[in-house]
Amino acid sequence: MSSREQILAKLKQNRPQGPALPDIHAVPFIRYDDKLAAFAGLIRNLGGEAITLADGQSVLDAVRQRWPQHGRLIDLTAEGTEQAANPHDWQDVDIAIVPGQLAVAENAAVWVSHAGNDWRSIYFLTQKLVLVVPRDAIVDTMLDAYSRIRIDEHGFGAFISGSSRTADIEQSLVMGAHGAMAALVIFV
Numbered sequence: 001m002s003s004r005e006q007i008l009a010k011l012k013q014n015r016p017q018g019p020a021l022p023d024i025h026a027v028p029f030i031r032y033d034d035k036l037a038a039f040a041g042l043i044r045n046l047g048g049e050a051i052t053l054a055d056g057q058s059v060l061d062a063v064r065q066r067w068p069q070h071g072r073l074i075d076l077t078a079e080g081t082e083q084a085a086n087p088h089d090w091q092d093v094d095i096a097i098v099p100g101q102l103a104v105a106e107n108a109a110v111w112v113s114h115a116g117n118d119w120r121s122i123y124f125l126t127q128k129l130v131l132v133v134p135r136d137a138i139v140d141t142m143l144d145a146y147s148r149i150r151i152d153e154h155g156f157g158a159f160i161s162g163s164s165r166t167a168d169i170e171q172s173l174v175m176g177a178h179g180a181m182a183a184l185v186i187f188v
Contacts, residue, residue, distance in 0.1 A: 039108050128181065
């Protein structure tokens with residue numbers, strides 16, 4: 001046995017026992033009295049917005065009210081929506097309306113896993129991302145969210161939160177550095 005192997009063997013023998021992991025089910029986690037208000041407040045801090053549709057209001061009405069002047073709009077929640085032949089076909093999308101399956105109040109994240117979207121590039125190439133989430137599909141924490149999702153359901157799934165931003169470049173806040181410049185979550 002080489003001196004290196006001897007040293008490693010002694011280290012392995014004398015390695016201290018690690019601390020016991022906490023039982024995440026033993027302690028009550030965060031619970032919100034109003035999940036929607038918690039979600040809306042946090043996403044506002046992240047540079048996005050969350051709204052609930054008014055009676056008789058459509059998703060398109062809400063989007064056009066928020067952004068009356070816009071370029072190419074793709075609505076993946078509508079029947080017969082155009083599909084992209086390749087991921088680069090989404091490069092000029094101004095507003096993308098996409099389905100979200102689940103919202104998390106703890107961090108204002110939305111789970112997206114859309115079977116009809118062959119190219120996930122739309123989530124990151126669009127200038128304004130609109131996530132449409134069922135009103136009753138909001139949970140308190142990520143722990144709750146992971147118990148409700150199936151990661152392998154469509155080959156792609158991600159949690160998306162707020163608009164993309166960074167302040168790493170010369171200590172200036174840059175919106176849309178890694179994705180959409182604006183995010184709107186609509187609860188229906």
